[in-house]
Amino acid sequence: MEKLKNQLITEKSIRLLQQNQYTFHVDSKLTKTEMKSWIEGFFAVKAGGINSSRVASRGKKRSKLSLNSTSKKKMIARLRANYSIPLFIN
Structure with missing residues (x-):
């Protein structure tokens, strides 16, 4: 899937693995419903829920309008x- 970019490995995401939560960077136009159906189909698991957030890109200050399009x-x-997803270590 070209909309799923990669898994996110940070201290927080590793702590979330203990709670059976997996973190991904995705395309900014992807919806929660699309993500849930893709994870359930590709990994053959049942998703309990999806949380999403936008992460601002680092670098120069940008106007509010351009920040949303580049985030x-x-x-x-x-x-x-x-x-569980076997690609991640619990």
């Missing part, structure tokens, strides 16, 4: 009990 989007997928 990245991060999604945290919470899986139901007894499911």
